[in-house]
Amino acid sequence: MAFIEIKNLFKRFKKVVAVNHIKLEVSEGELLTLLGPSGCGKTTTLRCIAGLERPEEGDIVIDGKPMLSKGFVHPSKRGIGMVFQNYAVWPHMKVYKNIVYGLKLQKLPKQTIKEKAKNVLELVGLDGLEDRYPAQLSGGQQQRVALARALVGNPKVLLLDEPLSNLDAKLREELRFEIKSLVKRMGITSVYVTHDQAEAMVISDRIAVMESGNVVQIGTSHEIYEKPANKFVADFIGTMNFMSGEIVQLFKDQDLVQVRTKFSEKMLCKTPGIKVASLGEKVYASIRPEDVEVFTQPPQTKENLFKGIIAHKAYLGNFLYFFINVNGNMIRVQVPHHMPQEEGQELYLFLNPQKCMILF
């Protein structure tokens, strides 16, 4: 059974629906990420789990106990730890006091409190800094204090609300791995909110992609990247070329469909797995920039082969982006950084039908 169950959760602010009857389950020890653009309802969902928002409808069950249907359970009684985007460490308390605040409320013996604080300080790499004020620490250290404060009481559930988005890029990547290994080592069931798809892919066991109050897709990083449920997910996770068109023929025996797009009359794509495609349906033939194969001479294959001219070249260090003009339409292609071609030169693009997805 799921450790956290979100049932039919509905929350609105005045007339704006923030969370629209969503359903989610998090297993014990799992790290689930809520991913989506700002305003998609991910933070509101997290705050509902924490008890910092009161939803209009639905229920949240944590470890078998309903948080809403049998009377509202106050955040202080939910057994959760939470890390906020802006750290929210208390500036008037030293690191040590920040961390033991919750333990003192539990009226634990002094010795136990000391030991727990010492352990958690070591765990997050803050030992020796317990007598500092938060203002004397860097942003990364302050977020470690917040993490220690959330973990010290052995919460049943850890909630993280964009904990890394106020930090600089390098530190963010470092802390991602640290948080993941820490949470996994302690085996805490966690819900992580972020708008950063790379962060979500690195840190999560599963990702729930949200769009305007709805969960659009739930799956592992791999599933979501390889088999996006719709155009929104494909666009939000990674980069994707979309070619709008309509289905003109189905080849059921080969699991292929033919799409007419602005690029060409005939384009072969993989049959979509999620939804049954029908003739004449408006769809997007889609391919990732790294899946486009590039040739300087025309290769043997005749299908899904396009000739184009490099319109822009962007150097990103470990690879290049070519923006290639095919019959007046732009397609983005990722190629190795040593490709010598320059803007204005011709290239052949092979869009492998097995890599071309149909999205709705």
Place this chain on the structure above:
Amino acid sequence: MLAFPGIAIGVSYLLGFWEGIPLAKHWIIMALALFARRLPYFLRMAHASYLQLDISLEEASEVSGAGKIRTFFSISLPLLVKGVLVGVVMFFIMAFQEISTAIFLYRGGWETLPIGIYLNWHRGMEFGIAAAMAFLMIVITFILLLIISRISGGVLKAAWGPGGT
């Protein structure tokens, strides 16, 4: 209260407390009127410092297991105290420099410093004494401002760190 000019408050306190409760014949009226005149400014400042208090600081306390009352006394109040103190000192400076209200209420023996300057300059042609009083006023205000920067400097340091991150 913010909308009333100082003169209106001075006149209304004078007339209102003339008969019935004859407070206007005692120096206490001066303190009362100046207090009432500048109170809204103080409340505005105190409220602003409450608004600046990050709500997630209180939420973090609740999630850590504290109730509303505990959170107020352990988190909100200590963080507000300095802001309120600054407000109190500003409140005093403003009341101390007030002339439009005070000018209707003063009597011999309890003139405020601004009234003293006005009287010496305008009625007595004692420019020297007026100048000395003005200087005294500047010094006192300056000392109070130093106190404010001392307190609020502390607030800034606590909240944002000693310059940068």
